Amino acid sequence: MGSPEGAGEAAGSPPDLDPERIRTAGPVTSRDVARLAGVSQATVSRVLHGSAKVAPATRDRVLSVVEATHYQPNAAAASMRTSRSGTIGVVVNRITNPFYPQLLQALGARLEPHGLRMILWDAATGPGERAAIEAIEQKRADGLVFTTATANSSALRHAIERQVPIVLINRVVDDQPCDQVDSANEDTAARIARYFADNGHERVGLITAPTRASTAASRIAGFSQEVANLGLHLDERHVVDGDFSYAGGKAALERMLAAGIDPPTAVFAVNDHSALGALDAAGAAGVAVPEQLWVVGYDDIEMASWDAFQLTTACQPITEMVRVSVELLLARIAAPDEPPVHHRFPGEIVVRRSTAHVPVST
Amino acid sequence: MGSPEGAGEAAGSPPDLDPERIRTAGPVTSRDVARLAGVSQATVSRVLHGSAKVAPATRDRVLSVVEATHYQPNAAAASMRTSRSGTIGVVVNRITNPFYPQLLQALGARLEPHGLRMILWDAATGPGERAAIEAIEQKRADGLVFTTATANSSALRHAIERQVPIVLINRVVDDQPCDQVDSANEDTAARIARYFADNGHERVGLITAPTRASTAASRIAGFSQEVANLGLHLDERHVVDGDFSYAGGKAALERMLAAGIDPPTAVFAVNDHSALGALDAAGAAGVAVPEQLWVVGYDDIEMASWDAFQLTTACQPITEMVRVSVELLLARIAAPDEPPVHHRFPGEIVVRRSTAHVPVST
DNA sequence: AGCTCCGATGAATACGTATGCATACACGCA
DNA sequence: TGCGTGTATGCATACGTATTCATCGGAGCT
Numbered sequence: 001m002g003s004p005e006g007a008g009e010a011a012g013s014p015p016d017l018d019p020e021r022i023r024t025a026g027p028v029t030s031r032d033v034a035r036l037a038g039v040s041q042a043t044v045s046r047v048l049h050g051s052a053k054v055a056p057a058t059r060d061r062v063l064s065v066v067e068a069t070h071y072q073p074n075a076a077a078a079s080m081r082t083s084r085s086g087t088i089g090v091v092v093n094r095i096t097n098p099f100y101p102q103l104l105q106a107l108g109a110r111l112e113p114h115g116l117r118m119i120l121w122d123a124a125t126g127p128g129e130r131a132a133i134e135a136i137e138q139k140r141a142d143g144l145v146f147t148t149a150t151a152n153s154s155a156l157r158h159a160i161e162r163q164v165p166i167v168l169i170n171r172v173v174d175d176q177p178c179d180q181v182d183s184a185n186e187d188t189a190a191r192i193a194r195y196f197a198d199n200g201h202e203r204v205g206l207i208t209a210p211t212r213a214s215t216a217a218s219r220i221a222g223f224s225q226e227v228a229n230l231g232l233h234l235d236e237r238h239v240v241d242g243d244f245s246y247a248g249g250k251a252a253l254e255r256m257l258a259a260g261i262d263p264p265t266a267v268f269a270v271n272d273h274s275a276l277g278a279l280d281a282a283g284a285a286g287v288a289v290p291e292q293l294w295v296v297g298y299d300d301i302e303m304a305s306w307d308a309f310q311l312t313t314a315c316q317p318i319t320e321m322v323r324v325s326v327e328l329l330l331a332r333i334a335a336p337d338e339p340p341v342h343h344r345f346p347g348e349i350v351v352r353r354s355t356a357h358v359p360v361s362t
Numbered sequence: 363m364g365s366p367e368g369a370g371e372a373a374g375s376p377p378d379l380d381p382e383r384i385r386t387a388g389p390v391t392s393r394d395v396a397r398l399a400g401v402s403q404a405t406v407s408r409v410l411h412g413s414a415k416v417a418p419a420t421r422d423r424v425l426s427v428v429e430a431t432h433y434q435p436n437a438a439a440a441s442m443r444t445s446r447s448g449t450i451g452v453v454v455n456r457i458t459n460p461f462y463p464q465l466l467q468a469l470g471a472r473l474e475p476h477g478l479r480m481i482l483w484d485a486a487t488g489p490g491e492r493a494a495i496e497a498i499e500q501k502r503a504d505g506l507v508f509t510t511a512t513a514n515s516s517a518l519r520h521a522i523e524r525q526v527p528i529v530l531i532n533r534v535v536d537d538q539p540c541d542q543v544d545s546a547n548e549d550t551a552a553r554i555a556r557y558f559a560d561n562g563h564e565r566v567g568l569i570t571a572p573t574r575a576s577t578a579a580s581r582i583a584g585f586s587q588e589v590a591n592l593g594l595h596l597d598e599r600h601v602v603d604g605d606f607s608y609a610g611g612k613a614a615l616e617r618m619l620a621a622g623i624d625p626p627t628a629v630f631a632v633n634d635h636s637a638l639g640a641l642d643a644a645g646a647a648g649v650a651v652p653e654q655l656w657v658v659g660y661d662d663i664e665m666a667s668w669d670a671f672q673l674t675t676a677c678q679p680i681t682e683m684v685r686v687s688v689e690l691l692l693a694r695i696a697a698p699d700e701p702p703v704h705h706r707f708p709g710e711i712v713v714r715r716s717t718a719h720v721p722v723s724t
Numbered sequence: 725a726g727c728t729c730c731g732a733t734g735a736a737t738a739c740g741t742a743t744g745c746a747t748a749c750a751c752g753c754a
Numbered sequence: 755t756g757c758g759t760g761t762a763t764g765c766a767t768a769c770g771t772a773t774t775c776a777t778c779g780g781a782g783c784t
Contacts, residue, residue, distance in 0.1 A: 027499075029740060040764045045742055052743090055762060072499040076447070077740035079438035080769045087481070087502075095467050096664060101457045105487055112488045117497065119449070120482045125467055126474045135479065137389075137434040140449075246668060280669035302458060306608060307642035308670040391770055402734045407772055414773095417732060439770035442739045 028071045037065040048073065079139065087117045088329065089132040089141040093148055093213070094124035097244060097273050098301040103147060103169070106322040114330065116142075133159045143329045146171060148215045165332040167325045170316075172214040177340045179328045183316040185215055185298075188347030189222030189268070192296050192314065195349065196266040197230040201294065205238035205264035207252045207274050213244070219270040219298060238264050242274030249274025253281035265293060266355075272297035272304045272313050279309055279354065290356035300350055310353030317345050390433045399427040410435065441501065449479045450691065451494040451503040455510055455575070456486040459606060459635050460663040465509060465531070468684040476692065478504075495521045505691045508533060510577045527694040529687045532678075534576040539702045541690045545678040547577055547660075550709030551584030551630070554658050554676065557711065558628040559592040563656065567600035567626035569614045569636050575606070581632040581660060600626050604636030611636025615643035627655060628717075634659035634666045634675050641671055641716065652718035662712055672715030679707050 030048075034041040039058060046052045047062040054062075065071070079085050088111055092100040108118055119141060121128035133155050135141045143165035146156075159166060160176045168180045196204050206223060209216035227234045237259040240252035249269055257263050269275035275297030279289060287293050297304060300315035324343050331338070392410075396403040401420060408414045409424040416424075427433070441447050450473055454462040470480055481503060483490035495517050497503045505527035508518075521528060522538045530542045558566050568585060571578035589596045599621040602614035611631055619625050631637035637659030641651060649655050659666060662677035686705050693700070 027501075030742095031740075041741080042743075042765080043763060046763085049742080052763095053761065058762080070499070072496065074442070074740050075497075075500040075502045076438045076441035076445075077769090078742075080436070080442060080740080080771090081742045083438075083769080085438070095463045095470075096460075098458075098460065098463075101460075101463055104482070105457050105484055108482070108484050109487045112493075117481050117483075117493075117502070119479050120466070120470070121479075122467055122470050125471045131474075131479075134434065135437075137432075138437040139389075140437045140479070246664065250669075276668070276670075284669055302608065303665065306638070307612075307646055308638075392772095393770075403771080404735080404773080405733060408733090411772080414733095415731065420732080436770050439739090440772075442741090442770080443772045445739080 027074075028069045030071070030073065033062065033065050033069060033071050036069065037062045083139060085140055085142050086115060087119055087141045089119045089121065089135050089144045091121045091123055091128040091132050091144070091146050093122070093128075094244070095120075095122045097271070098303060099271065099273070099299045100147065102301065102318055103322065106319050107145065107326070110322050110326040114326075129153055130155050133164065136164050143167070143333050145169060145325060145329065148213050163336045165329060165336065167329045167332070169321060169325050170215050172218070179325075179332055179340045180342045181321050181325045181328065181345075182215075182343075183321065183345040183347045185218035185347070186222030188314045188349065189219040189270075189298070190226035191349060192268050193223050193226035193230060193232065195296070195355075196268075196294065197232055199266075199294075199355075201232070201264075201266040203233045203235070203238070203262060203264045203266075205240075205253075205256050205267035206234060207240060207242035207249055207267060207269035207278055209242055209244045209248075209270050209274070215298075216244070216270050219268075223268050235259075235261060235264075237261060238267075242269055242271075242277065244271050244273055246273055246277040246280075249277030250281040251277070253278040254285070257281070257285050257287065263287070263293070266296070267293065268296045268298075270298055272299040272301045272311060275311055275313065275354075276303055276309055279311065289354050294356070295354045296349075304350075305352070312352045312355040313350055314347045315350050316347055321345055389436075390431045392433070392435065395424065395427050395431060395433050398431065399424045445501060447502055447504050448477060449481055449503045451481045451483070451497050451506045453483045453485055453490040453494050453506070453508050455484070455490075456606070457482075457484045459633075460665060461633065461635070461661045462509065464663065464680055465684065468681050469507065469688070472684050472688040476688075491515055492517050495526065498526050505529070505695050507531060507687060507691065510575050525698045527691060527698065529691045529694070531683060531687050532577050534580070541687075541694055541702045542704045543683050543687045543690065543707075544577075544705075545683065545707040545709045547580035547709070548584035550676045550711065551581040551632075551660070552588035553711060554630050555585050555588035555592060555594065557658070557717075558630075558656065559594055561628075561656075561717075563594070563626075563628040565595045565597070565600070565624055565626045565628075567602075567615075567618050567629035568596060569602060569604035569611055569629060569631035569640055571604055571606045571610075571632050571636070577660075578606070578632050581630075585630050597621075597623060597626075599623060600629075604631055604633075604639065606633050606635055608635055608639040608642075611639030612643040613639070615640040616647070619643070619647050619649065625649070625655070628658070629655065630658045630660075632660055634661040634663045634673060637673055637675065637716075638665055638671055641673065651716050656718070657716045658711075666712075667714070674714045674717040675712055676709045677712050678709055683707055 030044045031041045034044045039062060043058060044062055047054050047059050111118055121131050123129055132144050136144060146166060146168050148170045157176060160178050166178055168178060170182045172180060172182060204227060208220050211217040238256050240255050242249040242252040267278060269278055275295055279295055282289050282293050289295055297311050297313040300313045303309060304311040304313045328341055392406045393403045396406045401424060405416060406424055408416050409421050473480055483493050485491055494506050498506060508528060508530050510532045519538060522540050528540055530540060532544045534542060534544060566589060570582050573579040600618050602617050604611040604614040629640060631640055637657055641657055644651050644655055651657055659673050659675040662675045665671060666673040666675045690703055
């Protein structure tokens with residue numbers, strides 16, 4: 001109170017928190033906070049990071065100034081010093097595929113507790129993968145999550161060689177050491193083939209997608225091989241690309257039905273989005289599901305469970321997969337030299353109306 | 363060629379681009395590039411920004427070193443110098459609502475040509491709005507896009523006061539000066555009421571959503587008022603919350619049908635997601651659409667046009683809205699003091715099977 | 725030829741933070 | 755009283771870039 005306002009009033013006196021005085025030109029810096037709290041900038045930093053012992057009184061003084069000034073640390077400066085951005089880059093392939101929003105929701109929820117943000121790129125509408133790797137090189141992001149995406153670009157290869165922290169979700173790269181999380185696409189697709197065979201189907205169909213996406217490749221391979229093993233008939237005219245999309249799946253089934261040969265009695269689509277299109281195509285063509293045609297998808301997106309579809313599908317444990325992915329990524333960022341890990345989750349077949357509620361036999 | 367390798371070989375001699383020599387400890391900086399090109403760091407910066415005249419020979423020399431070293435500027439350092447992050451923050455409310463992926467896709471496509479990235483928050487699964495404003499204060503983002511979201515928080519109020527560059531898409535804040543882009547929600551909802559009346563409907567229903575979202579509030583208000591004007595009957599038991607979701611819409615229509623009074627012959631849902639739920643509820647209850655019940659939604663999401671639904675709905679010009687939003691945001695970032703702009707687009711009613719293909723009268 | 729002027733470039737600096745190093749102080753013990 | 759020990763804090767610095775100011779050299783003009 002009555003203390004003379006000579007410079008350097010150090011210890012106990014409460015800092016002057018008159019809001020009028022606080023208004024500094026431009027944004028508040030840690031130096032401003034230091035000045036107002038009568039400490040050094042270093043101490044402010046220490047208080048905010050708990051990195052070293054600070055006397056409780058000093059600590060409280062600093063914190064009250066921080067609060068009064070609404071001080072927020074400049075991320076660029078912090079990033080420059082620590083070479084960490086607190087940001088993760090995420091690349092999806094076509095965000096309008098309903099599978100991705102579910103994934104992103106889970107991912108965001110998992111990153112948030114770690115104080116991490118998410119930069120999003122859609123490889124379908126721009127240079128997703130390249131942009132993401134560029135962001136890493138510019139130190140805009142600390143790590144990347146690539147989801148079912150395009151082919152293995154040379155950019156990705158380079159990035160992996162340079163030990164960029166990358167986790168691939170639902171995307172397998174055999175020849176490169178890289179953390180990967182996926183589900184048993186091949187095995188589950190094979191089980192779907194067996195499910196068809198067990199229930200008396202002989203002519204089956206397959207709605208594919210570009211095999212650049214490893215999920216497509218695995219599901220196609222697993223289904224096709226098991227179909228062959230079991231002696232089911234899969235005419236090549238009943239193998240049609242569905243482009244992972246509703247419109248693609250719809251067109252695919254239309255083509256199958258128009259092939260001029262006996263149509264399949266059971267169709268597997270490599271993802272739900274295209275399976276739903278196939279369901280609608282069947283409806284439009286007067287083909288009754290499941291009486292005349294079984295349809296099975298993959299992903300268990302929200303719409304698969306809607307009354308209008310009730311689509312039998314393969315469900316991946318997205319939440320768990322995301323949890324593990326985030327763990328792997330953080331570990332990779334902390335220790336780039338550790339050997340990469342490949343984590344595979346089981347898939348589960350959810351039986352619904354599109355396959356007549358006949359359960360899957362073991 | 364034969365020039366003695368005395369230090370300071372300035373002009374014409376090609377820089378030593380032997381990859382072995384280029385390997386610097388740690389990442390390449392603009393200083394490394396400068397050294398290898400025999401110029402100053404300032405010149406490298408000038409070349410990369412075209413900010414000042416540089417001799418063509420120098421320019422080429424620098425660029426070839428940039429290419430050879432794969433130099434990428436450190437974003438944190440650049441950001442510190444320019445106080446620009448090259449990043450826009452985007453807040454959605456529940457990304458699994460299919461409306462948002464469409465919006466995000468358009469937004470990403472619009473930002474990319476400007477060299478801008480997108481940080482994404484979902485207000486439904488975390489502190490979206492608060493986190494976004496914090497990101498601005500930490501200079502992680504240059505501007506924000508808020509979409510149909512939660513109530514007008516005090517955080518938003520503060521941010522607007524502090525002239526944070528924010529554009530609201532589909533969200534109206536009357537009492538605050540802030541750039542806003544929306545469509546004629548109220549008017550279009552009123553037109554839907556008239557559409558019902560014109561086609562002989564007398565008992566109508568309304569599937570609402572929390573009025574914290576201004577879209578819900580506007581659509582409810584527009585529809586309700588016009589219903590009153592036209593003398594249609596809207597029983598309070600036929601006004602049920604659908605929570606913007608499929609499950610909510612489904613439950614809402616179920617409640618209407620179970621209300622014990624004559625059911626409505628036409629229902630308006632404030633968004634497609636809940637309208638689709640209502641369609642499925644009708645199907646499950648044996649109520650024929652459109653013969654016994656008309657259903658109209660809002661947003662024209664992808665699923666509305668699917669065969670299984672063929673939902674009549676109000677379509678907003680998302681692409682245009684996003685285009686204008688990005689323009690406004692960039693202008694706002696460049697000139698924070700200009701008066702805010704409110705841009706309203708017309709909505710269009712797309713007639714499909716759920717209203718018997720009876721066109722909308724003018 | 726001498727002067728001016730302009731174009732091209734280098735040197736220096738500031739942005740705001742985190743942290744290693746030095747220091748000052750208090751306390752305990754001999 | 756003097757010294758050692760440990761704790762709390764300040765000083766100084768580096769991170770990598772964009773930009774201002776100064777400098778240097780050459781060309782053009784009289």
